[in-house]
Amino acid sequence: xxxxxxxxxxxxxxxxxxxxxxxxxxxxxxxxxxxxxxxxxxxxxxxxxxxxxxxxxxxxxxxxxxxxxxxxxxxxxxxxxxxxxxxxxxxxxxxxxxxxxxxxxxxxxxxxxxxxxxxxxxxxxxxxxxxxxxxxxxxxxxxxxxxxxxxxxxxxxxxxxxxxxxxxxxxxxxxxxxxxxxxxxxxxxxxxxxxxxxxxxxxxxxxxxxxxxxxxxxxxxxxxxxxxxxxxxxxxxxxxxxxxxxxxxxxxxxxxxxx
Amino acid sequence: xxxxxxxxxxxxxxxxxxxxxxxxxxxxxxxxxxxxxxxxxxxxxxxxxxxxxxxxxxxxxxxxxxxxxxxxxxxxxxxxxxxxxxxxxxxxxxxxxxxxxxxxxxxxxxxxxxxxxxxxxxxxxxxxxxxxxxxxxxxxxxxxxxxxxxxxxxxxxxxxxxxxxxxxxxxxxxxxxxxxxxxxxxxxxxxxxxxxxxxxxxxxxxxxxxxxxxxxxxxxxxxxxxxxxxxxxxxxxxxxxxxxxxxxxxxxxxxxxxxxxxxxxxxxxxxxxxxxxxxxxxxxxxxxxxxxxxxxxxxxxxxxxxxxxxxxxxxxxxxxxxxxxxxx
Numbered sequence: 058x059x060x061x062x063x064x065x066x067x068x069x070x071x072x073x074x075x076x077x078x079x080x081x082x083x084x085x086x087x088x089x090x091x092x093x094x095x096x097x098x099x100x101x102x103x104x105x106x107x108x109x110x111x112x113x114x115x116x117x118x119x120x121x122x123x124x125x126x127x128x129x130x131x132x133x134x135x136x137x138x139x140x141x142x143x144x145x146x147x148x149x150x151x152x153x154x155x156x157x158x159x160x161x162x163x164x165x166x167x168x169x170x171x172x173x174x175x176x177x178x179x180x181x182x183x184x185x186x187x188x189x190x191x192x193x194x195x196x197x198x199x200x201x202x203x204x205x206x207x208x209x210x211x212x213x214x215x216x217x218x219x220x221x222x223x224x225x226x227x228x229x230x231x232x233x234x235x236x237x238x239x240x241x242x243x244x245x246x247x248x249x250x251x252x253x254x255x256x257x258x259x260x261x262x263x264x265x266x267x268x269x270x271x272x273x274x275x276x277x278x279x280x281x282x283x284x285x286x287x288x289x290x291x292x293x294x295x296x297x298x299x300x301x302x303x304x305x306x307x308x309x310x311x312x313x314x315x316x
Numbered sequence: 317x318x319x320x321x322x323x324x325x326x327x328x329x330x331x332x333x334x335x336x337x338x339x340x341x342x343x344x345x346x347x348x349x350x351x352x353x354x355x356x357x358x359x360x361x362x363x364x365x366x367x368x369x370x371x372x373x374x375x376x377x378x379x380x381x382x383x384x385x386x387x388x389x390x391x392x393x394x395x396x397x398x399x400x401x402x403x404x405x406x407x408x409x410x411x412x413x414x415x416x417x418x419x420x421x422x423x424x425x426x427x428x429x430x431x432x433x434x435x436x437x438x439x440x441x442x443x444x445x446x447x448x449x450x451x452x453x454x455x456x457x458x459x460x461x462x463x464x465x466x467x468x469x470x471x472x473x474x475x476x477x478x479x480x481x482x483x484x485x486x487x488x489x490x491x492x493x494x495x496x497x498x499x500x501x502x503x504x505x506x507x508x509x510x511x512x513x514x515x516x517x518x519x520x521x522x523x524x525x526x527x528x529x530x531x532x533x534x535x536x537x538x539x540x541x542x543x544x545x546x547x548x549x550x551x552x553x554x555x556x557x558x559x560x561x562x563x564x565x566x567x568x569x570x571x572x573x574x575x576x577x578x579x580x581x582x583x584x585x586x587x588x589x590x591x592x593x594x595x596x597x598x599x600x601x602x603x604x605x606x607x608x609x610x611x612x613x614x615x616x617x618x619x620x621x622x623x624x625x626x627x628x629x630x631x632x633x634x635x636x637x638x639x640x641x642x643x644x
Contacts, residue, residue, distance in 0.1 A: 136529055151527050153520035155589045160513055165528030167510040179509040 064127050066091050066262045067112060067143070067231050072121035074107050081107040082118065083286030089231065089262045094253065096265045096273040099283030100306055105266055106235070108283065112264065113145040113233050114138035125230070142229030146221050148236040154209035154216075158201060159183075159190040161208055162223050197222055197255045199248075214245025218252050225256040232256060233264045238272055250276055270299045282306050291315045339634075340583050340598040347602055351609030358612055365486050371604035372495050373398075373557065375597055376550040377571055378578040379502050380431075380543030382596045385579050386506075387539055388519040388588025389438065389445030393430075393453035394547050394575055399566025400460040401427040401551035406470045406561025407463070416473035424548035430456065431544020435537030453572075460563040467562040470555050478556035491553045498549065502593045515539060519588025570621060574603050577624055580631040587635070603627075 065088035074082040082104045089095040099105045110116035112123065114132030123130055125141055132138045135145065152161045168182045168189075169175030175182070190204040199218050201211065208216050217237060224232050234253070238246040246269075253276060257263055267273050273280060274294045282290045282305050290305050290312055297305075304310035351358040377394050384391045405423035408414040414422070430452065437448045480489035506512035514535055517525045526532050554565065565571075582599030584591025606627065607620050 135527075139529060147527065151521070151524040153517040153524050153589070155520050156513065156517055160517075164517060164525070165514075165530045167513065169510070179511060181508055181510060181513070183508075 063090055065089055065124075066126060067264075068124040068127070069108070069112060070122050070124070072108065072111055072118045072123075074104075074111065074116065074118050080286050082111070082121075085121070085283070085287045087112070087264075087281060087288060089264055091230075091262050092257055092260045093278040094257055094263045094265055094276050095279050095281055096267060096277035097281045097283060098267065098270070098273055098302065098306055103283040103306075104286040105283050109145075109233055109235060109264065109266055112138070112231075113143060139227070143231045143233065144224035144228035145233040146224045146235065146237050148239050152208045152216055152220050152223075155207055157207050158194075158204040158211075158219055159186050161219055162186075162190050162193070162204075162226060164223070166227065193226060194222065197225075197252060199252050199255070212245060214241050214248040217241060217245075217249055221249060221252055221256070225259070225261060228261055231262045231264065233266075235266045236268065237265070238267065238269060246272065270302065274299050274302075284308060288315075337583060337592055337595045337598060340581055340595045340602065343581065344598055344602050344605065347605050347609070351605065351612070354609065355612045358609055361486065363608065363612075367601065367604045367608045368492065369489070369557075370608065371600045372489075372491050373550050373553050374571060374574045374578055374603060375495055375600040376498060376546055376553055377575040378582075378596045378600050379498055379593060380546035380550075381575045381579045382582070382584055382591065382593050383502070383515060383539050383546075384445065384543050385576075385584055385586060386515050386519050386588060386591055387536060388522070389536075389540075390449065390576070390586070391434070391543060392446060392449040392572060393456055394449075394543070394550075395571030396453050396456040396460070396566035397427050397430050397544065398547045398550045398554060398571065399563065400430075400456050400463075401548045402554050402565070403460045403464060403561045403563050405474060405551060406468060406555060409471050409474060410468050410561070411464075416471050420474065420552060423551055424545060427548035427551065428541050428544040431540040431542070431547070432537065434544070435540030438540065439533040439536050453567075457567050460566065464561075464563055467560050467564075470559050470561060474552070475556045475559050477553055478559070489556070491556050494549070494553070498546070499593060499597050506593055511535070511538070516589050519590070521589075570624070573621075573624055573628065574600075577628040577631070578603050580628055580635065585635050586632055 067089050069085065069087040072082045072085040085104060085108055087108065097105050097108065107116055111118050114135040114137050117133065123132070130141065153164065156164070163186050168186050170180045170182045174180040187204060194201060194204055199222060201215055208219055211219070217240070221234065221237060238249050241249065250272065253263060253265070265273070265276065277294055280292050280294060280302060281288055282292065282302065284306060292302065292314055301310060305312060357363060377398060381391055381394055401423040404426055405419050408419035408422060409416040434448050434452060437443050438445050477491035477494060478489055480487050480492070482488070506515065514525060514530055518532055518535060522532055555561065558565070578599035579591070579596050580586060580599065581602050582591070582595030582597070584595060603624065606623055610620050610623065611617070
């Protein structure tokens with residue numbers, strides 16, 4: 058996949074963020090293109106979380122600039138980021154267990170009945186939401202017995218799948234995933250990995266933060282390596298081995314590559 | 317990617333029993349069967365009409381309580397708030413010469429206003445609802461006694477919910493009609509509107525609701541205020557039944573414990589996010605059946621309080637156990 062002549066959907070340049078004496082971000086850059094999975098790896102304290110929080114609007118940087126399709130953009134809250142099509146999936150399952158899959162998918166963005174029933178009485182259009190949810194989940198080839206089941210009857214992987222699918226449904230540009238497989242077993246992770254691939258096929262850009270190197274090498278198109286508050290390399294998984302990646306991440310090996 | 321649907325017949329039966337309102341309904345039938353064997357006067361149409369009449373005030377209080385418990389909160393002051401509303405309605409009209417309907421309006425404003433303040437304290441100061449409403453219980457009870465120490469009769473214009481019409485030999489009061497309509501409206505709201513679904517979601521996972529871009533603070537304040545308005549309606553029903561304004565009813569009447577018992581017996585989880593307002597109606601009738609049945613058996617009224625206490629603890633234990641079984 059050639060990225061040279063394409064415009065990154067989301068780009069960060071020279072981000073700086075200090076917390077007292079601690080420098081979380083020190084001139085950090087990042088680019089992500091539509092239809093790719095960009096993995097972000099780095100040791101603890103490398104500034105991954107802060108970087109991601111800036112991109113999702115949860116943290117305001119001291120300096121530096123974020124661009125959306127090459128246009129400078131300022132976020133003051135996650136709601137701003139969401140409004141321009143950037144959704145975030147959190148590590149802890151952000152789902153309501155006693156509600157159905159449909160209700161979770163549409164939480165906060167419910168469809169209402171047409172006419173007075175919807176506008177005055179706020180009546181939900183359950184049929185339409187059910188149909189949309191059904192179609193959407195089968196598009197993603199995410200197999201669940203029925204979208205009208207409650208989330209608590211699902212396995213951990215299926216429940217996380219609902220959270221991921223939900224974000225992807227409402228993201229028009231970027232989905233940020235912070236350790237989406239951290240709490241899951243091998244088989245369950247596989248389910249979420251397949252889902253992330255499907256979301257990439259839909260042309261969304263995905264930023265994936267993970268500590269799990271096999272997952273990163275399996276899934277990522279490019280790997281952003283963060284160290285001491287800045288991006289020190291971007292590599293492609295077929296050009297560098299996992300141990301190279303870890304060596305770069307920890308400073309044992311230095312390369313000059315921004316793929 | 318295999319399915320996680322329970323398919324064996326045993327699991328189906330379990331699912332059926334766990335359906336909200338089925339369990340409470342069975343409990344109600346067992347209680348009725350028990351009292352029917354104990355006293356011949358229990359199983360008569362007149363007695364059932366009486367039981368139903370007696371459950372009206374607690375039922376309406378319990379609707380507000382259900383909304384609050386669904387969000388994961390609890391209201392320990394609703395009996396006292398209702399009583400304060402009733403005292404103001406009656407005294408303003410009968411003692412101070414206000415138009416009876418304006419007095420009712422002021423009563424509604426007071427109970428809703430207290431709900432609004434509860435909501436603000438829970439959301440802005442992040443205080444636990446049980447502390448906020450426990451404090452409010454003391455404040456509200458004191459306020460009603462500071463306002464008046466007298467019990468005075470209500471004007472006829474304020475007891476209209478006690479009037480009604482006859483169906484055959486049975487009198488159906490407007491209060492009964494109002495209660496049924498309130499249950500249906502709340503049931504509809506909880507099931508069919510986004511406001512209702514968000515109430516469940518907030519009790520399930522507050523963080524998920526916030527991350528979904530919903531203002532959880534505004535939602536909670538709305539729920540507490542709405543509950544306050546329902547307590548105002550309960551006050552009007554109370555006046556229709558007692559025909560007086562008595563500053564002692566709120567605490568002496570045991571309403572608060574009964575409303576919580578009704579909600580929990582009705583299958584709504586004290587942990588929030590699960591339950592159903594129709595279950596609450598059944599729960600309120602169970603409370604009333606016990607009160608009535610024990611009375612007919614000639615058991616002193618203090619035992620009713622004892623048994624209500626035991627019932628609520630039993631119901632919460634069932635809730636606790638089913639939660640443990642349901643989530644692994």
